[in-house]
Amino acid sequence: QQQVKQSPQSLIVQKGGISIINCAYENTAFDYFPWYQQFPGKGPALLIAIRPDVSEKKEGRFTISFNKSAKQFSLHIMDSQPGDSATYFCAASISGGYQKVTFGIGTKLQVIP
């Protein structure tokens, strides 16, 4: 059973556009929501993370929006660049649960010039 549902699985965006990736979860015990970025041939790397006590977190061109009541969160990449082309994973975990991180299926983003 997929506990974190991620969509879309692939996304093509024009350079300068906004990339939006959505995730939804069922387990209300999740209290930490990281996003990871993975380039081909590399392991995932933490991009940005949010806790459910805030509705938005911004770091540079990357913003997480969090809707606790809807159990949804999303990643927005503003002014998308070809260098942002990668696979993005949303994830969720519960503190104290030996950090069993549940990952989404991933979104392959391609930013075209």
Add this chain to the structure above:
Amino acid sequence: ETGVTQTPRHLVMGMTNKKSLKCEQHLGHNAMYWYKQSAKKPLELMFVYNFKEQTENNSVPSRFSPECPNSSHLFLHLHTLQPEDSALYLCASSQVAGTNQPQHFGDGTRLSIL
């Protein structure tokens, strides 16, 4: 070296072979993890070690055997694998398991079973 290093980067083996994957972290972390990454599937957590003690075995078949001799090194011993075990195996580390600290991943070992 810094970060999390995995060797080898690529491994091709027959179903009757025995091989080992190695992971080393230079971040001073106390928790280490093995994940399996297959196409069109979410990352699957296999094993968790916290201060060298195994705290999670996510129903992994016994043909995969982890070993954590110290907080900096993690091994995955492989024997009699099946074709469906072909995947990218990722190692990760974090400060302490269960504290929602970010996980740092290696670049993985691409395993192909003939």
